Every structure is written in structure tokens, then in C-alpha cells.
Amino acid sequence: MPYHLRILLLAFGLSVLLLGCQEQQGTAPLVEETLTSPSCEQDSAYVGKCYGVPLGDYLIDTVKLPANSFLENFLRSCGVDGESIRGLGLLVDSVFRVKRFRAGRPTYFFRQNDSSVSYWVYSHTPTEYLFVDFTGKEPNIRFDTLEVRCDVVGAHAQITSSLWNAMRDAGAPTELALRLSDLFAWTVDFFALATNDEFFAVYEKRSVEGVEIGVGRVLTAYYIHNQDTIKGYSFQQDSVLSYWDAQGNSLRRAFLKAPLSFTRISSHFSYARMHPILKVVKAHTGVDYAAPQGTPVMALGDGVVIAKAYDKGGGNLVKIRHNGVYTTGYLHLSRYAAGLQVGKRVQQGEVIGYVGMTGYATGPHLDFRVWKNGTPVNPLTLDSPSDVPIADSLRDAYKHEMHLQDSTLRVLFDNVLKVNEGKRD
Numbered sequence: 001m002p003y004h005l006r007i008l009l010l011a012f013g014l015s016v017l018l019l020g021c022q023e024q025q026g027t028a029p030l031v032e033e034t035l036t037s038p039s040c041e042q043d044s045a046y047v048g049k050c051y052g053v054p055l056g057d058y059l060i061d062t063v064k065l066p067a068n069s070f071l072e073n074f075l076r077s078c079g080v081d082g083e084s085i086r087g088l089g090l091l092v093d094s095v096f097r098v099k100r101f102r103a104g105r106p107t108y109f110f111r112q113n114d115s116s117v118s119y120w121v122y123s124h125t126p127t128e129y130l131f132v133d134f135t136g137k138e139p140n141i142r143f144d145t146l147e148v149r150c151d152v153v154g155a156h157a158q159i160t161s162s163l164w165n166a167m168r169d170a171g172a173p174t175e176l177a178l179r180l181s182d183l184f185a186w187t188v189d190f191f192a193l194a195t196n197d198e199f200f201a202v203y204e205k206r207s208v209e210g211v212e213i214g215v216g217r218v219l220t221a222y223y224i225h226n227q228d229t230i231k232g233y234s235f236q237q238d239s240v241l242s243y244w245d246a247q248g249n250s251l252r253r254a255f256l257k258a259p260l261s262f263t264r265i266s267s268h269f270s271y272a273r274m275h276p277i278l279k280v281v282k283a284h285t286g287v288d289y290a291a292p293q294g295t296p297v298m299a300l301g302d303g304v305v306i307a308k309a310y311d312k313g314g315g316n317l318v319k320i321r322h323n324g325v326y327t328t329g330y331l332h333l334s335r336y337a338a339g340l341q342v343g344k345r346v347q348q349g350e351v352i353g354y355v356g357m358t359g360y361a362t363g364p365h366l367d368f369r370v371w372k373n374g375t376p377v378n379p380l381t382l383d384s385p386s387d388v389p390i391a392d393s394l395r396d397a398y399k400h401e402m403h404l405q406d407s408t409l410r411v412l413f414d415n416v417l418k419v420n421e422g423k424r425d
Contacts, residue, residue, distance in 0.1 A: 047108055050146060050209055051121050051131060058110045058118065065122065067103035078109055080117045084134045096130050096143045126213040150204040150216050154412035159197040163190065166199070175215045176201060180223075183232050183243050186253030186384065188223055191262070198224040200417075202409050217241070220405035233402045237394060248390035248398055254322065255301040255384045256348060259330065259368055260355065262289035266365055268380070285376035286329070286369035293334060293364040295355040299346045300328045300370075308342050314367065315358025320346060327374075331367035332358050 047053075047060050063078055071092065075085045092098055102124065110119040122130040127148055133140040155176055157166035167177040180199060181190055204216030221243075223230045232243040232251050243251040267288035299320055306327070307319035314331035318340070321327045334356025346352060357364045370379045390398045410417065 048110075051108070051119075051129065053110055053119055057113055059113075059115075061109040061111060063107050063109065065101060065103055065105050065107055071098060071101075075120065078117070079111070079115055080109075080120065080134065084117075084139060088132075088139060091139060091141055092130070092132070095141045096124075100124070127208065146208045148213070149207050151207070152202060152219065152408065153205045154409065155199075155201045155203065156413055156416055157199045159193050159195060159199075163193065163199065172201075173212070173215055176203060176218070179203070179215055179218050180221055183218060183221055183251065184223055184230065185256060187230055187251055189257050191258065194225060198222075200224075200409060200413055202405065202412065218243075220409055222409070233398075233405050235390065235394075235398050235401055237390060244390055244398070246402065248395060250387035250389060252387040253384040254326070254387070255328075255382065256298065258289065259300050259328075260289060260291055260295055260297045260366055262291045262295070262366070264290050265380075266290040266363075268378075286331070286367045287379045289366045289368060291355045291364065291366060293355060293357070295364075295366075296351045297330050297333065297353045297355060297366055299348060299350050299352050301326070301348045303328075303346060305340060305342050305344045305346060305352070308336060308340060311359060313360045315361065316353070316356065317359075318352050320352070325373055327371040329367075329369035329371075331369070332356055332361045332365060334358065334364075 047062075048058070061078070066074060071089050072085045075088070076082065089098060101122070106123045108119075108121040108123075109117050110121075111117055118133070118135050120132045120134070122132075124130060124143075127146050129144060129146065131142050131144060155167065155170060155172035157163065157170040157172060157177075159166050160169070163180065164174055164177045167174050180201060184190075200222040201218055202220045203218045205212060206214050206216045217234060218232075219234050221232045223232075231246055233245075234241055235244055236242075245251060265287060267284060301320075301322045303320040303322035305318060306321045307317065307329075309317060311317055311331070314329075316333040316336065317329060317331045318333065318336065319327060319329045330353060332355075333353035336353045337351045340346075340352055355364050355366050368379055370377050370382055
């Protein structure tokens with residue numbers, strides 16, 4: 001390679017900084033992966049099998065990718081010779097954008113007996129990896145994926161305190177609790193789960209070489225509360241996989257159950273409440289959710305921001321118009337989400353601000369309000385309409401799929417379901 005070209009490549013390589021601890025905006029700290037890498041902290045034979053390296057006499061070092069480090073400096077510090085890494089940044093960038101590196105992810109150095117590095121693997125996700133072969137005249141680089149096996153399995157959890165704890169106690173992945181929370185977000189009040197409520201789920205367990213790496217699709221799920229059972233079935237409509245009830249109505253509603261994670265309801269909807277500061281009886285047409293300062297507040301549903309202002313009583317507030325019928329309001333915010341402006345369209349679950357105690361407030365909380373055709377309504381009794389149902393042309397296919405999913409769940413949990421049905425008879 002000509003000397004001037006090597007100098008150019010070296011200059012480029014030294015300009016490539018591993019900003020793995022930040023998002024593209026440069027403000028968010030690194031969030032540790034919740035899924036286990038398939039090869040992380042496994043024995044050498046397993047790592048070699050995952051990445052297709054014949055072990056032979058190779059020794060494997062596992063080194064987590066550091067934050068705020070130059071790629072070349074990191075590799076040099078781990079024993080890769082200077083000739084191999086000169087200009088490597090440009091070569092890597094042509095296959096895998098260097099700015100996508102994530103600090104804290106595991107990397108693997110395959111060393112010969114003299115400690116020289118023959119191969120380097122960067123595990124980008126539990127299933128994606130960058131492979132660099134240093135054994136040739138020029139480094140050979142590829143970005144590849146591991147073969148993932150999906151097994152259909154079941155999980156049954158009985159509530160004692162929370163769904164998260166129940167899943168953990170049942171030996172199921174806690175990630176499944178998050179997936180079920182999303183699946184039933186519009187139909188189950190997760191702040192009001194009762195002791196002995198039950199969740200059943202049939203889902204795909206994803207694994208690589210026998211090591212579980214996470215949850216794939218949730219195929220079907222039941223939530224049982226007293227005499228009621230809410231069922232969710234997976235089905236694809238308009239090329240989108242979503243969840244539906246036994247009648248073919250979408251489990252997705254127009255609104256979330258609540259716009260934030262809260263500790264308690266500190267004040268209910270009332271037309272005659274003693275104001276805690278003004279000490280006069282007046283209407284409080286909202287619900288106060290007590291929550292720690294800075295708790296994210298989410299849009300209850302898709303809509304357009306129609307107000308972002310400061311009110312003497314309500315402090316920093318946001319109003320969102322969702323359609324021709326419903327409008328929601330969020331009061332006493334400590335601050336607004338970055339980029340939030342009047343006229344901006346927001347999506348359901350998007351963070352619009354953070355809990356505070358601006359305006360007339362005795363402590364940090366969200367005063368949440370809903371208007372239906374301009375008239376205040378109680379958010380806790382809001383009747384949220386379903387999303388688009390299963391199309392008539394797909395009804396027969398959906399009923400068939402629903403029957404198959406019910407049958408699978410029955411096979412996995414027949415005895416437990418029979419006990420539940422006996423209790424309800």
C-alpha cells in the first residue's frame with residue numbers, strides 16, 4: 001500500500017472515536033443490555049462454536065468495549081499489532097458504522113500461544129456481531145448474525161406482589177413481564193393487580209447454541225382476575241403483528257390506562273374538593289397521581305399538542321387533542337420533553353414531560369385531566385374505544401389461529417386451567 005495512502009487511512013482511523021456510552025444526540029447515558037449475550041462469559045469451546053472459529057491452540061480473552069476510546073487505541077491496548085490496525089477504522093466503517101459501537105458490550109480476542117491476535121469479535125447484540133480476521137495480508141471484516149433457535153414454551157405466574165416478581169418466582173424470564181405489560185397495557189390496570197390474579201403466556205424462547213437470549217413473539221396470553229378472563233391472541237393484519245380478543249377486537253385502545261408510573265392516587269375527580277392550598281371548596285376535574293420528581297409523563301394516546309404553557313394554578317402544563325372527541329391535560333410538570341412544541345404530533349406512550357410541583361402544589365404529582373367533547377370526564381372511568389378490529393375477510397383465518405393458540409395453551413397448562421375453571425363453577 002502506498003505510504004501516502006497509509007497516512008490518510010491512519011488519520012481517518014484516529015478520528016474514529018467509540019462513543020458507545022451515548023446516543024446519537026450525545027446526551028443519554030449507556031443503558032446496559034437486559035438480554036444476555038449468547039457468548040458472554042461462556043467457556044472457550046462455546047464461544048468458538050458460536051462464531052465459527054476452530055479453537056485449536058487459541059486462547060480467548062473477553063474484554064468489554066470501553067467508552068470514549070479510539071478503536072485503534074483499544075485494539076492496540078489489547079495486543080493487536082500496529083500493522084494490522086493501521087487504517088482499520090475506515091475498513092470497519094465500510095461494513096459497520098463505527099458510531100454504532102456500544103460501550104459495555106463484550107468483545108473476544110482469539111490469541112495464539114504467543115498472545116498475538118488472530119481474530120477479534122465484537123458482540124453488538126445477542127444475535128449480531130462484527131468479525132475481524134487478522135490472519136491474512138489485509139484484515140477481513142464482516143458483520144454477521146448468529147443462528148437463533150425458537151422454541152414455543154409456556155409460563156404461568158400467580159400474583160403475590162407484582163407481575164415482575166411473579167414471573168421471577170415462576171422461573172420465567174422477567175423480560176416476559178414487560179412484554180405482557182405492553183400486550184395488556186390498554187385492558188389491564190397493572191396498578192390494581194390483586195393477590196392470586198394469574199397470567200398465562202405461550203411465547204417463543206430464543207436461544208443460541210442452547211443458551212437462552214431472550215423472548216421472541218408472545219403467541220397468546222391470558223389474564224385471570226376473579227371470575228373474569230382477558231385473552232390476547234397474536235395475529236397479523238396489514239403486515240403488522242398485533243393482539244386481539246376473542247371477538248376480534250384489538251387489545252390496543254385509543255388510550256393507555258395511565259400516563260405514568262405512579263405510587264398512589266392522591267386526589268380523585270370531584271366537583272367539590274377542598275383545595276389544599278387555597279382552602280376553598282372548588283371543582284377538581286382531574287386525578288392527581290403522586291410520583292417522584294422527574295418521573296416521565298407519557299401521552300395517553302396519539303394526538304397533537306395544542307397547549308404548552310405556564311398557568312398560575314396548574315404550573316407547566318401540556319394539552320393534547322387526540323381526535324374530534326377527546327383532549328387530555330398534564331399539569332404541574334417540572335419540565336417539558338425536549339423538542340415538544342405546540343402543533344407537534346405525538347404518539348401514544350411518547351414522553352411529553354416530567355413530574356414536578358410547579359403552580360399550586362404541595363408535593364410532586366401529575367394532575368391529569370380528560371375532556372370529552374369539551375366536558376371534563378373522570379379519567380379513571382374513561383371508556384376507551386378499541387382500535388380497528390379484524391377485517392371481515394380475515395375472520396375465518398383469525399378464528400382458526402385463535403383455536404390453535406388456545407389448544408397450545410391448553411396442552412401446556414390443562415391441569416392448572418381446569419383447577420381455575422373449577423373454582424369459577
